[in-house]
Amino acid sequence: MKNKFKIATFNLWKDCGEFPSRIEKIGDYLTKLDCICFQEDYHSDSFNSSDTINKTLNMQKYTLEIRKKNRDGILSSSNLTILSKIKPSKIDKLIFDKDGEDERGALIVEIEYNEKIY
Template identity: 45%
Template sequence: MTKLKVATFNLDKDNDIFPDRIYNLSNVIYKNRFDILCLQEDYNSKKFSTGKFLNIELNYNYISIKTREKFRNGINSSSNLTILSKYPIKLLDKLFFNKGKEDIERAAVFSQLSFKGKEILLINTHLCHLSSNNRIEQIRAILKKINEYKNFNTIIFCGDLNALPSYSEVKLLKEYGFSDKNSEFTHESRVILDYILNKSKRDISIESKVLLKGFSDHHCLLNIINFL
């Protein structure tokens, strides 16, 4: 049996005590030694990049795409989608929704993860917060893109979906064959908004937990995926 520790975490851009809370977070992330860390709202500017700073502690493989670029506190910055990976990872594609419209621009990153002889399709996304109908269209676009990668036996889908488990957009993913294990709150408002979903032809079991509370308005969601 082999284990893969996958985490997803919305870092809340440059809000609250920033970047001090990121400096404090780096030691905690280092101690947890996640295999994969999918980040949303990864603040990035010429002066400071949260994802790059965290990766200094890990020295992992690094993929990041810029989304939602604008002036924040007088500084031109972006709110990136980033993947930090202990194992080899390759960017396959990036999918943008409402490109250039900061309030609603969102994206999804498609990557190939090479893990102990297994090739895994890993997706990281952050969906729109304004409209369930918009999120449904974004999910449909993601599923259409997934259909282009039929050679993968395992798909891991991470991100902040801005949707409760009962919402149609989450149900759409489960109708496609995805499942998730988490039942704990992932946001300080005591709701579930963050997900690690999986779809696999392999025999797997999953342990799920929520941790790293207090560093963001979101909590970090961790899945330990056991390949049997």
């Protein structure tokens, strides 16, 4: 359908499962979406899940880096990330228990598309 804004959210499961090979395949399945929200977007000095996915999609990227800690001996974070074909009109973030054991967050993005706000 024309003029539809297609948005989805996915939990990338940090570095669990068949990682990183499963991450390298994900972008091929998301090409018809306009905006994608990722939970547990793994980031370390040597690998970033959303960057790997975005090589296929070439969207604008917005990330909230949270939950930085050692995972299997590698310092990494488990981020919230949004990839979007349309530049957001507003971006904000909330972080709870910053730098604490239970650090959590929210990435708030407002996108205007066809005179509607998402």
